[in-house]
Amino acid sequence: MQNKKKNLLQVVMDNLKFPLLAILFSFIVGALFIVWTGHSPLVAYRELFSGSLGNFGRFGESLLKTTPLIFTGVAFAFAFRCGLFNIGIEGQYIMGAIFTVGAGWIFRDLPGGLLIILLLLSGILGGALWAFIPGILKAKRGVHEVIVAIMLNYTALYLSNYIVRTVLNPSVLLGTEKKASTVMLPEHGRLLHLSKIMPAFGYSSVNIGFLIAVITAIVIWFVLFKTTLGYEVRSVGHNPYASEYGGISIAKNITLAMVISGAIAGLAGAVTVAGLSYKVDQAAGMPGYGFSGIAVALVGQNHPIGILASALLFGVLANGERKMQMAGIPKEVVGIIQAIIILFIAAEQVAKYLPDIKKKFFKNKTQEVQK
Amino acid sequence: MVVFIALLASALRLATPLIFSALGGVFTERSGITNIALEGMMIMGAFFAILVTEFTNMPWLGVLAAMVAGILTSMILAVLSIHLKGNQVVVGTAINLFATSITAFLLELVWKRSGQTDSVERALTTNPFHFLENIPLIGKLFSGMTPFVYLAFVAVAVSYYVLYKTPFGLRIRAVGEHPRAADTVGINVYKIRYICVGISGMMAGISGASMSLGTISLFREGMTSGKGFIALAAMIFGKWHPVGAMFASLFFGFCEALQIQASTLGFDFVPSEFLQMLPYVATIIVLSGFIGRAVAPKAVGTAYEKGHR
Amino acid sequence: MAKVVEMKNITKIFPGVVANDNVNFELEKGEIHVLLGENGAGKTTLMNILYGLYEQTSGEIFVNGQLVNIKDPNIAIKLGIGMVHQHFMLVEPFTVTENIILGAETSKGPHNIQLDMETASKKVKEISELYGLAVDPNAKIENITVGMQQRVEILKTLYRGAEILILDEPTAVLTPQEIEELGMILKKLVGQGKSIILITHKLKEVMAMSDRVTVVRRGKVIETLKKENTNIDELAELMVGRKVNLKVDKADHKAGKTVLEVHGIEAMNNRGSKALKEISFGVKSGEIFAIAGVDGNGQTELVEVLTGLRKSVKGTFSINGKELQKVSSKKIIDSGMAHIPEDRHKRGLVLEHSLAENGCLGNHKDKPFSKNGILNYDYIHEYSQNLIEEYDVRTPSENVAAKSLSGGNQQKFIVARELNRHPELIIAAQPTRGVDVGAIEFIHKKLVEQRDMGRAVLLVSLELDEVLALADRIGVIYDGQIVGIVDGATANEKELGIMMAGGKVNK
Amino acid sequence: GCASKPEPAAEPAPAAEPAAAEPAAEPAAEPAAEPAAEPKSELVMGMITDTGGLGDQSFNDSAWLGLEEAEKQFGIKRQVLESQSADDYSPNLVSFAEEKTDIIYGVGFLFVEAMKAAADQFPDQKFAIVDSSGLEKPNVAEIVFAENEGSFLVGVIAGLKTETNKIGFIGGMKFPLIEKFEYGFRAGVKAVNPDAEVIVNYADSFDDAAKGKEIALVQHQAGADIIFHAAGGVGAGLIEAAKEEKFWAIGVDQDQSHMAPENVLCSMIKRVDVGVLSVAKSVVDGNFQGGTLLFDSKNNGVGYSDKAGNLTDDLKAAADKYLEAIKAGTFVVPATEAEFNAFEAPSL
């Protein structure tokens, strides 16, 4: 038992070492850029962190920013565990959001609790449907999911715009004037703000969507590591041939993993709509959650619990960025910091190479071959 | 007829940046590297083309700068994915984010405002072969044709020649299919891959320049609007072949031109959103094998480890 | 005799493995020198060092008397060394000519930038005629036979002007006739002044083809002998390190009812051509039925069909009367089938999973491994601990990743898992490939034990010795057909060899 | 046009007159009344862009210009937050509110719902929203413009100027605000030249300048010799095309003639800067009030401008004739498709 605990600590340390290094490094590079703009990095970073952690309200706003990142990070990680690269979270999110609004209209007369559950389920359905396409095409026809998903992202964007402009437009449903957004979600279909339970959150609009996100992460952790479904998904991700040999259907698991990933992405859309925006706007571009989700998942080592931490980091960065902007520091600095974190994590092998390089240096011997 | 020529001319212009980037994609993927960073390299190219032209007033120097910027950006992908064996798609994603941020950052630094640079005085937006426009009937096809349009087709021919008619091309294709086989006959797999990623950076750089210097003579944030991803799709659509990639790019260009011309052609009863979806949906259908299966180079996406079996 | 290659005190250390330990090796001009050793003895490693694919940890190499530093294959090629690898290094969508000239292209045009395919084709033709290696220079690799592919590999080295040829297990994929042809080609090459290193662990080939033999065991050179001065038994003993008893002790078999019934099975291979043609046979309880044959005659496809990993296009098969040709592999497992796969890394294990998680692969959906979709890790761990203990798998614990085990121990773990299913039918495909002698004996013993317990065992093996030692009945597969079924006790090697080559035996 | 006192426009008439008055035409050129006399105020004014962000060549830039002017005139401090996505609107509002910013501008009609919620949440906080009305909150000033009127005027100019009887319009995205430009413009063309055809395209973007150029080229090839845009950054492509192919572009929001003096015929003017500045002034003066502030032709909130001098006197005279009629309420300029279809050109 003693032994096991030590192992756990070691595992945690091993997994943390690298992301922490990456974060540190990218903050240093970020500082160089800040200096370049003639600002003090110390001031900038103080603004950044006070703006996101300075008081409960601000912290609440950071959690609000964190919420969709948890979802999209976990969504990405789940597919990734099955060896799939779900770059289509963007589109699945959009579909989840628009489905939610649609359901909000159709079921507007249902009582609150039931309506909210239906809304979340609709979001899940929207995302899942959209992810089913690349999933089934990969499983049955071997089409690369990345390309299909990219194509579907744009398709979702335009489809959503069309729906906003016509089907769900207040001018169509309510006969009022035409708007660039859908009808609003009815009041009783909106998620409760946490400040209602914990007044300390004050003005912050962080809502129970955050709790849903955390629960989702925990559930996905359980599914991945404690259930046969997760076992099969991970097996297929590591070795599809062996999985097939063990009676596991590759096609089924690929499709399922993609669908679940999309469902989580869709849930992100649902929670954002029901907890924050209450509608969907006509948009000229992607919301960008998909790409952030990839980053969050990678920094979190594709582990749901790690993702909770890394989503919080990215949420803090994104929220704190506001205060940096207010202090006159270009918002791009945060983008650069994020890019460098991802690059660093992507090149994880650097760390593995370091000992090798050392060895070479000292012994000047043979090239080592990694298994 | 006039409308058709206009449509064609429009498609050619819209396809030009796609052709360059898709060719870049062909080179990288043929050598075994997935290149999702085309978009980022295009952004870099578009920006530095304008930056250098702004300060030197020599647009061709701007194009050169775009190429260099593209190549340098591509080297991030090369080093991280070839030597350090990082996940190629992840590295690409990061490069895209990086390029978006850094260009916006430099834009503010240099022009003291955000969003958009000034127009450069001299750009490359005009047809270098004006006499072609006097050809009866099809002359209109050439109006608004920038040097980049011609260059794109030259690039297709050169790429085809290099890939299929030279020893270097043979080696590229071998490295993408079976790097170990190439290694055992003394071909430096890493070197080939570096060169190919570099070529893609160069191509995407020109592609970006064709949009900034060649089209609107300024740089705007977000101006590439996902064209790098479309180029990637065009490359796959074109079955990893330069000529195929060209036709796929033309198809995408044509779809967009069609959408623009919808009202003149009289089918604006189709909601524009659906016309916009057309190329994407078409790609999915093609990829699904309903029109013919495309086969990727075997080794694409996997890092090659020397001395490993 | 001039020494063309001298390798002195070569040591190569991989993380955790000493693949070559102070090895000395010499090749004389105009000889065929066999490098003999068991799987994993270090033969390939030594040759990879000579060819510049690996760098030695220590030691020196002399080629034609010159001390050389072969950092990469380019240098080896310049020194006139050519290598035909164990796994062919051919680019499938390329033509024969393209493969041959790759890396040594002829060019023309200004600045020599253009590929000159005509000249290349001509040269390929010339060389292939000179050495009697007939190939079609314009055929695509994916469309020619394995034997042809091997010729292309040899041509590749000759095209580059190789004087020293290394062939790594060239016969594993060949039919007896092709092996004979290869022997003639090698003689011809030697006649033209080339020197050849031939890697194999097949003793008969040594006697047939070599001038001298160097025996390697566990990374060390045991001895170098002239062929005339040795015999098969001595070589076997040197290779393994002790008297080998190729006979496995087993009692007479008492076959019972037919467990596996295969009837008229046909299936395609990955390239879409027919790999199995009207295969029919049965395996009874209490017997070991072996499928013998040269690699690539449909064995892999047959096993895949029977285990549900490949769909058959025609025919039926059943376990205990239950028809299974259209069901999933999980259903087949549940019908009482256990499967030791031919490729443990590809099929047998999820290398990144722990041993515990590998131990329940295939059973993970069954009680008590899981209930209502939730895994019972306590039981899974306990179960794997038992497997490890019972089958003497050398590992620190069941928590380590499967990839950290040695090949032999991985194989033992797979055998443990499969046999512990208490199956009615065991399909063992190349169960001892690439494992050391100790493990081989252990696995053989286990298989016989299962037979004696009344289970049906289908053994698919490329090693004729293994087949002869274990089988009660032997079916010979050739070109996707069972060309004959003979009794294990009375079968002899010569008879089987003829059948494996597609010949008819008149009795 | 010459500066005339603007009338308080909206229904709940704001006590404070929109301070836009004086510098209506060239605010930057005319120094403020008594800049030195004004004590440096400690006021902080925050502005939140929509997803277009700064550099959109449209209302975000223009609003920022208004605050720049306020900074110059009243010594206030201005801060900006750029929204990355629609989900940022509400948190960005809250962020400023939490800092007790003296007034918060939300630029763009998409802010409306977020603004409504924020206004309830922070009843003591002053807000202003650009391009939207109908909130009717005491702490939200709503700055709206009669884009259709300005567009009508340039439509008149285009309708008279065209030689091919074909005129182009490029919109950013097809939503009501942009349609207001479209139908106002088309009504203007129709009023003076019922035979002229208006080719309409939407770019579905406010950034894709390349597409803007392509649309312009296509419209030009289809015969259009004058093209008007209401598409933010996409317009850069139109103006580039006009420069190359030597036809006329009509700018939007601000005078865009500097981008191509020889090819920008004139610009439709929408004084977001003035709107923003006037609300800023009301804050400085301490008479801020919620409610709608309409900027239309009457108070020179919209109009046309021709800094490059490309308009002949005839054209100007014609446009001014309609301007006066609009001011006088002789006719109402359509803003939607339905209104346009019902629109009868007035005979002046």
Ligand SMILES: Nc1ncnc2c1ncn2[C@@H]1O[C@H](COP(=O)(O)OP(=O)(O)OP(=O)(O)O)[C@@H](O)[C@H]1O
């Ligand atoms: N790339 C490598 N990295 C680490 N260990 C290796 C590598 N290649 C071989 N080995 C180890 O070196 C030893 C010798 O392997 P080698 O392939 O040379 O054997 P071999 O005699 O060719 O066997 P076979 O008959 O199976 O081909 C083995 O124990 C193997 O595990």
Ligand SMILES: Nc1ncnc2c1ncn2[C@@H]1O[C@H](COP(=O)(O)OP(=O)(O)OP(=O)(O)O)[C@@H](O)[C@H]1O
């Ligand atoms: N990179 C490696 N690291 C450690 N051991 C390795 C490595 N590659 C191969 N081996 C081991 O070396 C031994 C020989 O490897 P090899 O690749 O020849 O496979 P094999 O199982 O012998 O197959 P074959 O019968 O086709 O030769 C095997 O036991 C294998 O597990």
Ligand SMILES: [Mg+2]
């Ligand atoms: Mg081997």
Ligand SMILES: [Mg+2]
């Ligand atoms: Mg070997």
